[in-house]
Amino acid sequence: xxxxxxxxxxxxxxxxxxxxxxxxxxxxxxxxxxxxxxxxxxxxxxxxxxxxxxxxxxxxxxxxxxxxxxxxxxxxxxxxxxxxxxxxxxxxxxxxxxxxxxxxxxxxxxxxxxxxxxxxxxxxxxxxxxxxxxxxxxxxxxxxxxxxxxxxxxxxxxxxxxxxxxxxxxxxxxxxxxxxxxxxxxxxxxxxxxxxxxxxxxxxxxxxxxxxxxxxxxxxxxxxxxxxxxxxxxxxxxxxxxxxxxxxxxxxxxxxxxxxxxxxxxxxxxxxxxxxxxxxxxxxxxxxxxxxxxxxxxxxxxxxxxxxxxxxxxxxxxxxxxxxxxxxxxxxxxxxxxxxxxxxxxxxxxxxxxxxxxxxxxxxxxxxxxxxxxxxxxxxxxxxxxxxxxxxxxxxxxxxxxxxxxxxxxxxxxxxxxxxxxxxxxxxxxxxxxxxxxxxxxxxxxxxxxxxxxxxxxxxxxxxxxxxxxxxxxxxxxxxxx
Amino acid sequence: xxxxxxxxxxxxxxxxxxxxxxxxxxxxxxxxxxxxxxxxxxxxxxxxxxxxxxxxxxxxxxxxxxxxxxxxxxxxxxxxxxxxxxxxxxxxxxxxxxxxxxxxxxxxxxxxxxxxxxxxxxxxxxxxxxxxxxxxxxxxxxxxxxxxxxxxxxxxxxxxxxxxxxxxxxxxxxxxxxxxxxxxxxxxxxxxxxxxxxxxxxxxxxxxxxxxxxxxxxxxxxxxxxxxxxxxxxxxxxxxxxxxxxxxxxxxxxxxxxxxxxxxxxxxxxxxxxxxxxxxxxxxxxxxxxxxxxxxxxxxxxxxxxxxxxxxxxxxxxxxxxxxxxxxxxxxxxxxxxxxxxxxxxxxxxxxxxxxxxxxxxxxxxxxxxxxxxxxxxxxxxxxxxxxxxxxxxxxxxxxxxxxxxxxxxxxxxxxxxxxxxxxxxxxxxxxxxxxxxxxxxxxxxxxxxxxxxxxxxxxxxxxxxxxxxxxxxxx
Numbered sequence: 004x005x006x007x008x009x010x011x012x013x014x015x016x017x018x019x020x021x022x023x024x025x026x027x028x029x030x031x032x033x034x035x036x037x038x039x040x041x042x043x044x045x046x047x048x049x050x051x052x053x054x055x056x057x058x059x060x061x062x063x064x065x066x067x068x069x070x071x072x073x074x075x076x077x078x079x080x081x082x083x084x085x086x087x088x089x090x091x092x093x094x095x096x097x098x099x100x101x102x103x104x105x106x107x108x109x110x111x112x113x114x115x116x117x118x119x120x121x122x123x124x125x126x127x128x129x130x131x132x133x134x135x136x137x138x139x140x141x142x143x144x145x146x147x148x149x150x151x152x153x154x155x156x157x158x159x160x161x162x163x164x165x166x167x168x169x170x171x172x173x174x175x176x177x178x179x180x181x182x183x184x185x186x187x188x189x190x191x192x193x194x195x196x197x198x199x200x201x202x203x204x205x206x207x208x209x210x211x212x213x214x215x216x217x218x219x220x221x222x223x224x225x226x227x228x229x230x231x232x233x234x235x236x237x238x239x240x241x242x243x244x245x246x247x248x249x250x251x252x253x254x255x256x257x258x259x260x261x262x263x264x265x266x267x268x269x270x271x272x273x274x275x276x277x278x279x280x281x282x283x284x285x286x287x288x289x290x291x292x293x294x295x296x297x298x299x300x301x302x303x304x305x306x307x308x309x310x311x312x313x314x315x316x317x318x319x320x321x322x323x324x325x326x327x328x329x330x331x332x333x334x335x336x337x338x339x340x341x342x343x344x345x346x347x348x349x350x351x352x353x354x355x356x357x358x359x360x361x362x363x364x365x366x367x368x369x370x371x372x373x374x375x376x377x378x379x380x381x382x383x384x385x386x387x388x389x390x391x392x393x394x395x396x397x398x399x400x401x402x403x404x405x406x407x408x409x410x411x412x413x414x415x416x417x418x419x420x421x422x423x424x425x426x427x428x429x430x431x432x433x434x435x436x437x438x439x440x441x442x443x444x445x446x447x448x449x450x451x452x453x454x455x456x457x458x459x460x461x462x463x464x465x466x467x468x469x470x471x472x473x474x475x476x477x478x479x480x481x482x483x484x485x
Numbered sequence: 486x487x488x489x490x491x492x493x494x495x496x497x498x499x500x501x502x503x504x505x506x507x508x509x510x511x512x513x514x515x516x517x518x519x520x521x522x523x524x525x526x527x528x529x530x531x532x533x534x535x536x537x538x539x540x541x542x543x544x545x546x547x548x549x550x551x552x553x554x555x556x557x558x559x560x561x562x563x564x565x566x567x568x569x570x571x572x573x574x575x576x577x578x579x580x581x582x583x584x585x586x587x588x589x590x591x592x593x594x595x596x597x598x599x600x601x602x603x604x605x606x607x608x609x610x611x612x613x614x615x616x617x618x619x620x621x622x623x624x625x626x627x628x629x630x631x632x633x634x635x636x637x638x639x640x641x642x643x644x645x646x647x648x649x650x651x652x653x654x655x656x657x658x659x660x661x662x663x664x665x666x667x668x669x670x671x672x673x674x675x676x677x678x679x680x681x682x683x684x685x686x687x688x689x690x691x692x693x694x695x696x697x698x699x700x701x702x703x704x705x706x707x708x709x710x711x712x713x714x715x716x717x718x719x720x721x722x723x724x725x726x727x728x729x730x731x732x733x734x735x736x737x738x739x740x741x742x743x744x745x746x747x748x749x750x751x752x753x754x755x756x757x758x759x760x761x762x763x764x765x766x767x768x769x770x771x772x773x774x775x776x777x778x779x780x781x782x783x784x785x786x787x788x789x790x791x792x793x794x795x796x797x798x799x800x801x802x803x804x805x806x807x808x809x810x811x812x813x814x815x816x817x818x819x820x821x822x823x824x825x826x827x828x829x830x831x832x833x834x835x836x837x838x839x840x841x842x843x844x845x846x847x848x849x850x851x852x853x854x855x856x857x858x859x860x861x862x863x864x865x866x867x868x869x870x871x872x873x874x875x876x877x878x879x880x881x882x883x884x885x886x887x888x889x890x891x892x893x894x895x896x897x898x899x900x901x902x903x904x905x906x907x908x909x910x911x912x913x914x915x916x917x918x919x920x921x922x923x924x925x926x927x928x929x930x931x932x933x934x935x936x937x938x939x940x941x942x943x944x945x946x947x948x949x950x951x952x953x954x955x956x957x958x959x960x961x
Binding site for chain 2: 158160161164212215216265268269271272300301304339341343344347348351352358363364365370373374376377380381384387388391392394395398399402403406409410411412413431434444445448449452456
């Protein structure tokens with residue numbers, strides 16, 4: 004396996020882990036935020052360097068040059084490939100910007116040390132391909148929101164039920180996969196639980212209630228960081244896509260499609276900003292899953308592009324809502340709030356991030372949505388129509404929410420509500436990325452296309468130089484056996 | 486070869502000038518370094534002058550080199566070309582100058598420049614001066630992109646920009662709820678129309694592998710192209726495009742948003758709903774007229790929708806009590822007639838003379854200019870009346886048109902109600918929205934019950950707000 008020029012991967016994981024230990028001992032919340040920013044920033048630099056280093060190697064897969072953790076736990080612990088290479092800086096950026104945009108009013112409620120631990124776990128998850136280790140990391144990742152809900156005295160039952168089911172399904176499914184390791188074709192006992200686990204984690208109907216509940220009761224930052232990286236989609240790529248037969252993926256795609264349209268429609272009638280955001284996010288994450296399950300190069304490329312775009316745009320959109328909440332308290336969408344005059348930049352960024360998420364031309368979401376719709380129509384025409392309907396509904400809902408929050412009246416405030424320097428830096432960084440990704444999308448699309456091809460080759464849908472798999476063989480490779 | 490380089494340079498100026506204006510105004514807004522009124526007005530004027538001169542130069546060069554169609558490719562915006570795996574996808578950026586795009590482009594620059602200059606005075610010291618011009622610049626960019634688009638994806642990009650700027654400008658006076666509600670209504674209709682256009686684009690990609698107009702409309706200069714699609718394909722793709730055009734041009738059944746759009750500032754109302762934006766649907770139908778030629782059924786649908794729109798428009802215009810609403814319906818009537826012309830003239834038997842194809846285009850140009858003038862004079866209508874009365878030294882005649890009424894009282898009353906309720910089109914759409922809303926509310930209620938069951942909680946925080954006045958009410 005190719006090697007990176009430095010231990011970027013393990014460093015990217017160890018830095019936030021060390022940060023967890025350091026920041027956890029600090030009593031002063033302001034100092035804790037400062038150090039959290041330093042650690043998340045360093046992790047961002049490492050993951051970005053890893054991505055650039057990986058680009059120079061021109062290979063599908065690479066590992067660290069020196070691997071201290073691998074010496075302790077075994078070889079090939081963490082690897083980076085074309086799928087995960089841009090996802091790691093993407094995750095690190097979300098954590099960094101969330102920390103950067105955390106206001107003083109929120110720093111006592113938002114745990115920086117646990118944020119760093121979550122980042123370390125998530126970066127390890129996205130660097131991991133070994134199924135059992137991946138499942139262990141996915142399970143560990145569910146703990147942080149649970150602890151926060153417990154610590155804040157909020158109800159945990161819905162979250163615990165769903166996440167418990169998720170972890171149990173992962174373990175059950177992977178146990179069968181391991182038992183059937185000598186078989187080329189896995190049984191439904193292995194495939195269906197893994198697929199169901201992905202549905203639960205991605206909040207696909209009827210397992211979506213935990214997402215709205217999490218946003219309801221957890222801090223906005225924690226909920227956002229738990230859902231925005233689309234960990235469920237990653238689990239689908241690593242655990243389900245390589246072994247699931249076409250009809251299972253089609254079923255998964257169909258349920259995701261229903262979720263995308265259903266959640267988009269429900270956003271139109273929401274009266275609470277957090278619930279609105281949760282449903283908007285569900286609709287988009289379901290759209291990403293739709294693309295992942297089309298299993299054509301174009302559809303998969305579209306889904307992978309959309310994955311990055313959704314993370315950036317809805318991550319940014321969430322940060323805007325969080326900034327609004329920091330100033331205004333819990334936001335109701337029943338009345339007009341009229342906040343535009345107090346925070347015009349936030350209003351502009353709010354609408355741009357929202358439009359990016361629905362694939363508005365000139366933003367990062369446009370090409371992803373186009374590719375996804377194109378791939379979907381080529382595979383199943385009704386899918387393309389449903390994707391377009393979901394995007395249209397989301398577009399209506401977000402402008403409706405923009406009008407609710409920023410217009411309709413004049414909000415009277417005795418103090419300035421304008422964005423602070425840190426928040427503005429976070430928001431403008433996201434803006435720049437969203438617009439850059441929209442105006443010059445070729446770089447991102449090429450990278451995602453290579454990743455899509457590699458994933459399809461791994462699945463056996465496409466032939467490659469080393470392993471020639473014909474279409475009929477591919478079909479036999481993925482046909483189910485009970 | 487030299488002329489191609491000239492066209493390339495001029496096309497860059499035509500597209501680049503409004504793009505630069507959007508970038509300058511957008512970046513200054515984002516970094517909170519607002520430009521002063523004078524700088525903004527001058528920038529707008531300079532942009533439109535540059536664009537107009539470049540457009541006229543393109544026309545002049547076309548006349549000199551005696552060509553009726555110039556395609557300027559800017560290359561692939563995105564391309565995936567993988568012959569090993571037989572995967573080919575590209576989004577091609579291309580602009581076209583022909584007898585349809587050049588007049589529309591010149592009209593766009595001319596009217597946007599004139600109204601931009603007018604707005605400099607009209608919007609003077611308005612709190613949203615910068616916002617107005619920002620949205621106006623996006624509109625100009627959208628109009629230019631749509632006018633000269635050589636691929637359906639390029640057209641879609643411009644189409645979306647026009648839609649966004651229109652909706653936000655309708656809600657320009659956003660400290661009041663009414664403009665915001667109307668802006669949302671406009672946006673909702675536009676999203677439906679955008680979805681139809683996107684589906685048409687994808688359908689064309691699916692059928693022909695790309696959205697280049699040459700490929701599915703033929704490479705002959707407009708209006709002589711012949712589509713390569715079959716009659717049935719042309720009908721279904723045409724129906725999607727007609728739905729897109731109906732949303733954008735307020736054709737039946739989407740006519741209800743047009744008078745609501747008058748909540749915006751008068752300059753934007755004039756140029757959007759009197760001249761340019763409202764004609765975009767008709768422009769789209771003209772652009773894809775080879776599809777109409779291939780499908781007589783589609784022509785009949787277009788003709789009927791145009792006539793229905795004209796009928797609703799002319800009846801509704803007669804019962805309006807304010808000048809902007811009356812003008813908006815008068816505008817709608819003309820747009821309906823233009824659309825009927827587009828559909829009807831294609832149904833003419835045999836070989837009709839070539840000039841017939843230009844009738845709708847000439848109608849658009851004339852109507853756009855006249856209506857813009859009427860709209861910008863609308864705020865001073867009472868003053869104009871007063872000046873006229875002072876000049877003639879007496880009251881103007883207010884006598885109603887009279888004549889023998891051939892309709893019974895009952896029918897007359899029904900017609901009045903029909904016109905007053907704008908053909909009941911809003912009622913129809915509202916009922917559809919209400920049915921959807923009701924179903925969604927039921928789903929939401931089930932979800933609440935399910936979560937309450939799982940969590941053992943009766944009331945969650947988000948439920949502690951009044952659900953009776955939910956935002957979707959604004960759609961109705």
